[in-house]
Amino acid sequence: MNTIHPAERVLMGPGPSPVPARVLRALGAPTLGHLDPQYLAIMDETCERLRQVYRTRNPLTFPVSGTGMAGMECLAVNLIEPGDEVIVGVNGVFGGRMKDVMERCGATVHALEAPWGEVFTAGQVAAALEQHPKSRLLALVHAETSTGAHQPLEGMADLAHRHGALFLVDAVTSLGGHELRVDDWGIDAIYSGTQKCLSCPPGLSPVSFGERALARMDARKSKPQSWYLDVSMLRKYYLSGGGGGRVYHHTAPINMTYALNEALAIVLEEGLDARIARHAAAHRRLRAGLDSLGLSYIPRQSLHTLNCVGIPAGADDAALRRRLLEDYGIEIGAGLGVMAGKAWRIGLMGHGATTRNVDLILAALREILRPSTAG
Amino acid sequence: MNTIHPAERVLMGPGPSPVPARVLRALGAPTLGHLDPQYLAIMDETCERLRQVYRTRNPLTFPVSGTGMAGMECLAVNLIEPGDEVIVGVNGVFGGRMKDVMERCGATVHALEAPWGEVFTAGQVAAALEQHPKSRLLALVHAETSTGAHQPLEGMADLAHRHGALFLVDAVTSLGGHELRVDDWGIDAIYSGTQKCLSCPPGLSPVSFGERALARMDARKSKPQSWYLDVSMLRKYYLSGGGGGRVYHHTAPINMTYALNEALAIVLEEGLDARIARHAAAHRRLRAGLDSLGLSYIPRQSLHTLNCVGIPAGADDAALRRRLLEDYGIEIGAGLGVMAGKAWRIGLMGHGATTRNVDLILAALREILRPSTAG
Numbered sequence: 001m002n003t004i005h006p007a008e009r010v011l012m013g014p015g016p017s018p019v020p021a022r023v024l025r026a027l028g029a030p031t032l033g034h035l036d037p038q039y040l041a042i043m044d045e046t047c048e049r050l051r052q053v054y055r056t057r058n059p060l061t062f063p064v065s066g067t068g069m070a071g072m073e074c075l076a077v078n079l080i081e082p083g084d085e086v087i088v089g090v091n092g093v094f095g096g097r098m099k100d101v102m103e104r105c106g107a108t109v110h111a112l113e114a115p116w117g118e119v120f121t122a123g124q125v126a127a128a129l130e131q132h133p134k135s136r137l138l139a140l141v142h143a144e145t146s147t148g149a150h151q152p153l154e155g156m157a158d159l160a161h162r163h164g165a166l167f168l169v170d171a172v173t174s175l176g177g178h179e180l181r182v183d184d185w186g187i188d189a190i191y192s193g194t195q196k197c198l199s200c201p202p203g204l205s206p207v208s209f210g211e212r213a214l215a216r217m218d219a220r221k222s223k224p225q226s227w228y229l230d231v232s233m234l235r236k237y238y239l240s241g242g243g244g245g246r247v248y249h250h251t252a253p254i255n256m257t258y259a260l261n262e263a264l265a266i267v268l269e270e271g272l273d274a275r276i277a278r279h280a281a282a283h284r285r286l287r288a289g290l291d292s293l294g295l296s297y298i299p300r301q302s303l304h305t306l307n308c309v310g311i312p313a314g315a316d317d318a319a320l321r322r323r324l325l326e327d328y329g330i331e332i333g334a335g336l337g338v339m340a341g342k343a344w345r346i347g348l349m350g351h352g353a354t355t356r357n358v359d360l361i362l363a364a365l366r367e368i369l370r371p372s373t374a375g
Numbered sequence: 376m377n378t379i380h381p382a383e384r385v386l387m388g389p390g391p392s393p394v395p396a397r398v399l400r401a402l403g404a405p406t407l408g409h410l411d412p413q414y415l416a417i418m419d420e421t422c423e424r425l426r427q428v429y430r431t432r433n434p435l436t437f438p439v440s441g442t443g444m445a446g447m448e449c450l451a452v453n454l455i456e457p458g459d460e461v462i463v464g465v466n467g468v469f470g471g472r473m474k475d476v477m478e479r480c481g482a483t484v485h486a487l488e489a490p491w492g493e494v495f496t497a498g499q500v501a502a503a504l505e506q507h508p509k510s511r512l513l514a515l516v517h518a519e520t521s522t523g524a525h526q527p528l529e530g531m532a533d534l535a536h537r538h539g540a541l542f543l544v545d546a547v548t549s550l551g552g553h554e555l556r557v558d559d560w561g562i563d564a565i566y567s568g569t570q571k572c573l574s575c576p577p578g579l580s581p582v583s584f585g586e587r588a589l590a591r592m593d594a595r596k597s598k599p600q601s602w603y604l605d606v607s608m609l610r611k612y613y614l615s616g617g618g619g620g621r622v623y624h625h626t627a628p629i630n631m632t633y634a635l636n637e638a639l640a641i642v643l644e645e646g647l648d649a650r651i652a653r654h655a656a657a658h659r660r661l662r663a664g665l666d667s668l669g670l671s672y673i674p675r676q677s678l679h680t681l682n683c684v685g686i687p688a689g690a691d692d693a694a695l696r697r698r699l700l701e702d703y704g705i706e707i708g709a710g711l712g713v714m715a716g717k718a719w720r721i722g723l724m725g726h727g728a729t730t731r732n733v734d735l736i737l738a739a740l741r742e743i744l745r746p747s748t749a750g
Contacts, residue, residue, distance in 0.1 A: 001640040004401045004633045006413055011406065015626060019406045026379045027630060028403030031386070031394045031576050033706045038381055065578070066441045066603065069625040073603045101602045195626055201406050203440070203578055203628035225600050227476045228441060228448045248711070250444040251390060251570055253578035255402060256631070258379045265376040331408045336623070 009325070010352075012361055013333035014145050014306055015173070016195035016202050017349035019263075023200055026262035027255050034252045040240075042261055043252065047238065049264035050206050053175060053198070053272065054190065056182035060214065062238040063204035063260055064229065065253050068172045068193030071205030073101055074229040075168055075189045078209075078217050082106030084136045087128050087165070089120050093146035093337045094170055098139055105225060110135065116338055117299040117308070119144075119151045122159065129163045136216075137166040137188075142180065143173035146336040148308030148345065149299035150178070157186025166212055172196060175206065176267050177279045177305040177349055182208055189213040194256075197279070197305055199350030200263035203256045266351075279304040282353040286346065289362035293369060298343055305353070307346040308339070312369060317341050320368055328364040384700070385727075387736055388708035389520050389681055390548070391570035391577050392724035394638075398575055401637035402630050409627045415615075417636055418627070422613065424639035425581050428550060428573075428647065429565065431557035435589065437613040438579035438635055439604065440628050443547045443568030446580030448476055449604040450543055450564045453584075453592050457481030459511045462503050462540070464495050468521035468712045469545055473514055480600060485510065491713055492674040492683070494519075494526045497534065504538045511591075512541040512563075517555065518548035521711040523683030523720065524674035525553070532561025541587055547571060550581065551642050552654045552680040552724055557583055564588040569631075572654070572680055574725030575638035578631045641726075654679040657728040661721065664737035668744060673718055680728070682721040683714070687744060692716050695743055703739040 011018045032039040043062075051061045064074045076098070080086065086107045088099045091114040099109045112128045114120055120140065129135060138160040142151050157167040166188040174180050177197030182190055188210045195202035209217075209231065217231055224230045228250065236247035267275060283304035287297070295309040302308070311317050317334065321344070324330045333345035346361060386393045407414040418437075426436045439449045451473070455461065461482045463474045466489040474484045487503045489495055495515065504510060513535040517526050528544060535542040541563040549555050552572030557565055563585045570577035584592075584606065592606055599605045603625065611622035642650060658679035662672070670684045677683070686692050692709065696719070699705045708720035721736060 001644060003397075003640075004404045004417060004636060006405050006407045006417070006633070008405045009407060009411065011408060013408055016406050016408060016629060022378075024403040024405070024630075028399040029379045030381050030383045030399070031391050031570075032381045032384060033386060033388055033391060034577070036384065036700070036706060042379060042381070066445065067626050067628060069603050070441065073601065097602070104598055104600050104602055193626065195406075201628065201630040202409070202626040203631055223479055225479050226448060227472070227479055228445050250442050251568065251577040253442060253576070253631070254391060255399075255576040255634075256578055256628070258381070259630075261379060265378075269376060325411070331411060 007329065010330045010357060010360060012347050012352060012357060013331045014345045014347050015193065015349065017197070017199050017347060018352040019199055019201055020266060020351050022266065023259050023263045027201065027259040029255070029258050031254050034254060035246060035248065039254060040246065043257055046257055046261040046264065049261065049268060053264060053267055054182045054208050055180065055184065056208050058182065058208045058210050059239055060235055061208040063206045063257065065250065066205055067202050068191065068205045070229065071191030071193070071207045072098060072170065073226065074205070074207055074231070075191055076101045076105050077224040077226040077229050078231045079137060079166060079168070079189060079213060080105040080107045081220060081222055085110065085132055085134045087112055087132055087135045087138045089140040091118055091120070091147065091149060092116050092141065092144035094141045094144055098170065117147045117149055119149050119301055122155050125156055126159050129159055129165065133163060135163065135165050137168055139168040141170040143171065143178065143303050143305060145173045145306055146339060147299050148297070148303050148306045150301045150303045153185050161186065166216060173303065173305050176275065177353065178303065179276055194260055194263065197350045198263045198267060200259045203253060204260055279348060279353045282348045282355065282358050283307065285355060286348060286358045286362070289358065293365055305347065305349050307348065308343050309346070311342060311344055315369065323368050324364055330361055330364055382704065385705045385732060385735060387722050387727060387732060388706045389720045389722050390568065390724060392572070392574050392722060393727040394574055394576055395641060395726050397641065398634050398638045402576065402634040404630070404633050406629050409629060410621060410623065414629060415621065418632055421632055421636040421639065424636065424643060428639060428642055429557045429583050430555065430559065431583050433557065433583045433585050434614055435610055436583040438581045438632065440625065441580055442577050443566065443580045445604065446566030446568070446582045447473060447545065448601065449580070449582055449606070450566055451476045451480050452599040452601040452604050453606045454512060454541060454543070454564060454588060455480040455482045456595060456597055459483070460485065460507055460509045462487055462507055462510045462513045464515040466493055466495070466522065466524060467491050467516065467519035469516045469519055473545065492522045492524055494524050494676055497530050500531055501534050504534055504540065508538055510538065510540050512543055514543040516545040518546065518553065518678050518680060520548045520681055521714060522674050523672070523678050523681045525676045525678045528560050536561065541591060548678065548680050551650065552728065553678065554651055569635055569638065572725045573638045573642060575634050578628060579635055654723060654728045657723045657730065657733050658682065660730060660733045661723060661737070664733065668740055680722065680724050682723065683718050684721065686717060686719055690744065698743050699739055705736055705739055707736070
């Protein structure tokens with residue numbers, strides 16, 4: 001039968017991002033058992049590296065065995081009990097999705113809304129907490145992948161904590177690419193994905209839970225509705241508890257853990273500050289080039305990692321993206337939700353946030369937009 | 376930093392099983408985007424191969440983005456609504472786990488119980504359905520990984536359907552290693568794992584839903600409690616619907632799909648019948664050898680893929696398994712649940728169901744058991 005020979009695309013969409021050869025090699029290393037001491041050592045090391053990248057000392061920091069959205073669901077099912085009131089910032093697809101996920105957990109969700117592309121101010125968040133004082137948690141999307149908006153997070157935890165609410169964050173498109181300080185910023189629970197700024201293939205969702213979140217889980221009256229994502233059981237596998245006892249829960253995705261381990265090693269070798277600066281520099285270079293092509297950013301406060309720009313009037317969205325893919329080997333993202341047909345999303349994530357990639361996409365856009373802007 | 380250099384273990388536990396080099400190589404192929412036409416073609420092909428291995432024509436046959444237990448949960452959250460009565464066969468850890476998962480979905484679970492190691496007769500199943508005539512589904516574990524018991528399935532669907540109940544099957548440790556005919560046997564929904572008899576690393580859970588299951592899902596009054604596993608959305612991504620339109624749901628685990636595609640190619644190249652016969656032959660060879668060592672099987676109807684034997688009196692369970700791992704590089708499984716400390720579980724799955732592996736484990740057991748049986 002035919003074997004897998006995927007093209008080597010330049011991945012500049014909203015994820016997956018380009019995966020370094022080192023990570024692909026680690027992915028293909030021989031499979032160990034999930035209770036093998038060698039594997040447990042690799043997993044412990046992976047969790048420790050995740051703590052460094054999240055800038056947290058939370059013991060309960062580990063990769064959920066699913067893609068980023070499994071991480072979102074993991075936080076929701078463990079931290080929400082039926083009847084809880086919660087506040088979710090909704091200014092794009094992913095905030096809306098969090099609302100849906102939390103409603104399925106039986107929560108009454110107060111959606112704090114903003115136009116797509118906008119972010120929330122501390123004043124707006126404080127007002128929402130005043131208006132819904134019984135809210136058990138506040139959830140914000142740090143990097144709204146559907147709009148490219150960059151939500152400031154500093155100070156938000158204090159507002160939430162003042163009302164006895166936990167502070168939850170979606171960091172799928174920011175971890176490893178933007179400044180993010182879980183402990184300094186008082187974030188109680190957070191999730192991300194491997195396939196964005198960590199430049200590991202999709203398949204795992206790194207999460208971290210702080211003390212307040214643990215206390216909330218310990219005080220639950222009901223079991224989480226998901227067995228697969230039940231942290232009260234997962235923690236017995238991921239945290240040995242000092243005595244070395246590990247309780248089997250499910251068969252962990254062994255090879256994906258290898259890949260994440262290696263991807264995190266690359267992040268830490270570069271250094272978080274240098275990596276974040278590299279993303280910023282790539283973004284500035286791209287922005288200047290897009291400006292010169294007459295393409296405008298949609299969000300006022302744009303992410304460095306995801307660049308959401310309006311499609312020029314008269315341009316054929318699908319045809320141009322297909323040309324980029326087929327003729328130049330470059331993948332960019334279509335608009336999502338209300339932005340479908342109106343926006344392009346250009347990712348500069350992890351291994352792909354380079355001068356080389358910026359210059360490639362600008363050269364390609366310059367060429368393919370010429371006829372349509374001229375015509 | 377150090378890189379990943381896992382030992383090349385002989386994996387003869389309850390999974391993961393040994394992964395062929397071809398599959399590891401596919402796993403490490405360049406990552407594509409989840410909406411790239413090349414990736415969609417690979418995914419479609421993977422689903423078609425899954426249909427062949429499941430012996431089904433169910434269009435809705437795809438790998439859930441999580442390990443085997445995510446597949447279990449996927450069936451439960453989509454096919455159960457709060458208040459439903461269901462019947463679950465509980466004769467080991469995995470039947471018990473299904474009960475837990477279904478209760479978390481709001482089901483009233485009637486546990487049909489049998490001693491660990493036993494299986495259920497058609498008469499027992501029929502009696503349970505008579506006793507609980509409102510049951511909406513009947514769920515059985517084909518291959519109980521905790522006890523090695525091999526549950527016959529033929530005829531069970533008719534019993535369930537006569538009462539208007541769906542028939543659900545856990546095939547985690549049988550798919551690709553034991554006779555399993557989804558369509559001929561009338562199975563309405565089924566899940567498995569990649570890391571057992573398919574010899575792919577853990578991380579995906581192949582599922583299949585038949586027409587009755589689809590009708591049940593279409594008639595739901597409430598959303599499934601899991602967004603991540605909601606088949607009403609997943610089907611818009613996995614089934615293009617003929618028009619070519621694909622709706623993004625979550626970022627699929629691209630590289631794991633490559634690996635599964637290749638693993639299934641290997642299964643189909645060998646041929647299902649030949650593969651099942653190979654598992655049977657390996658089991659017979661192992662059984663004869665274990666007999667000669669005085670080790671007895673625990674279940675009366677043993678799986679070929681998982682061989683659960685009593686630990687000899689006086690043997691030090693943990694020390695002997697550690698010796699097997701450290702001195703011989705062989706992993707076998709400990710007893711699970713009530714079998715902890717009483718049983719060993721020897722897997723002969725997929726790539727590992729070979730004469731070579733049988734002879735290796737028998738030679739090692741002969742050597743390490745000598746002092747303890749002599750002493």
